[in-house]
Amino acid sequence: MQSTVIAPSILSADFARLGDEVDAVLDAGADWVHFDVMDNHYVPNLTIGPMVCEALRRHGVTAPIDVHLMVEPVDRIVPDFARAGASLISFHPEASRHVHRTIQLIRDSGCQAGLVLNPATPVEVLDYVLEDLDMVLLMSVNPGFGGQSFIPSTLDKLRRVRAMIDARAPQVRLEIDGGVKADNIAGIAAAGADTFVAGSAIFNADDYAEVIGRMKAAVATVR
Ligand SMILES: O=C(CO)[C@@H](O)[C@H](O)COP(=O)(O)O
Numbered sequence: 001m002q003s004t005v006i007a008p009s010i011l012s013a014d015f016a017r018l019g020d021e022v023d024a025v026l027d028a029g030a031d032w033v034h035f036d037v038m039d040n041h042y043v044p045n046l047t048i049g050p051m052v053c054e055a056l057r058r059h060g061v062t063a064p065i066d067v068h069l070m071v072e073p074v075d076r077i078v079p080d081f082a083r084a085g086a087s088l089i090s091f092h093p094e095a096s097r098h099v100h101r102t103i104q105l106i107r108d109s110g111c112q113a114g115l116v117l118n119p120a121t122p123v124e125v126l127d128y129v130l131e132d133l134d135m136v137l138l139m140s141v142n143p144g145f146g147g148q149s150f151i152p153s154t155l156d157k158l159r160r161v162r163a164m165i166d167a168r169a170p171q172v173r174l175e176i177d178g179g180v181k182a183d184n185i186a187g188i189a190a191a192g193a194d195t196f197v198a199g200s201a202i203f204n205a206d207d208y209a210e211v212i213g214r215m216k217a218a219v220a221t222v223r
Pocket residue numbers: 009011012034036068141142143144145146147148177178179180197198199200201
C-alpha cells in the first residue's frame with residue numbers, strides 16, 4: 001500500500017506570500033505541494049504557470065510539486081513544467097487528443113504522470129493506460145475553484161478505481177481532490193484514496209499543523 005500523502009492545494013494560499021505559505025504548510029507536516037494550473041479555457045478560472053513553479057524551487061522548496069494541469073491543449077506546456085521543477089504532472093483526458101502520447105511525454109520529460117478524472121468522467125478511460133501511470137487523480141468537485149463541497153458519488157468511484165489499481169497496478173497512487181476536510185477524510189481514505197489534496201480546509205485554518213495533524217490521525221484510523 002502506498003504511504004499517506006497530504007498535499008495542500010496552493011490555490012487557497014495567500015498568493016502575495018506564496019513562498020512563506022508553502023514553507024508554512026510543509027513545516028506543519030504536509031508531504032507535497034499541490035499546484036493547480038488553470039487556463040480560463042479548459043476551466044473558467046486563471047491561475048499560475050511554470051514561472052511560479054520555478055520560483056518556488058528557487059525559494060528553496062524541495063518537497064514534491066504535484067502539478068495539476070487544467071489546461072487545453074496539454075502537451076506544449078509539459079516540458080516547461082518539467083524544466084520548472086515539477087515532480088508529478090497530471091492532466092485531464094478530455095484536454096489531450098492522444099492520452100497515451102501525453103503520458104509518455106510527461107515521463108520522457110523526467111516527471112511522474114497522472115491522469116485526472118472529473119466527477120462525470122467514466123473510469124473506463126483507465127482501461128488501457130493504468131499500467132503506464134504513476135497516479136490517478138479523482139476530482140470530487142468540478143475543477144476550476146477551491147472551496148466547493150465533496151460530491152458523494154466519488155466514494156463509489158474511489159472504491160472502483162482502488163479495485164482496479166489493486167488488481168492491475170498496485171504501484172499507482174490514488175489521489176482525491178475537492179472538498180476534502182478533516183471531518184470527511186477518514187471515509188475518503190476507507191474508500192481507497194492514499195493521497196489527499198486539501199486547499200481551503202488547510203489554508204483557511206488558523207493553525208496549519210493542527211488541521212494537517214487531525215487529517216493524518218483520521219486517515220491512520222482506517223489505513
Ligand atoms: O483542483 C482543484 C479545483 O479545481 C482543487 O485542488 C481545489 O483547489 C481544492 O480546494 P478545496 O476543495 O480543498 O478547497
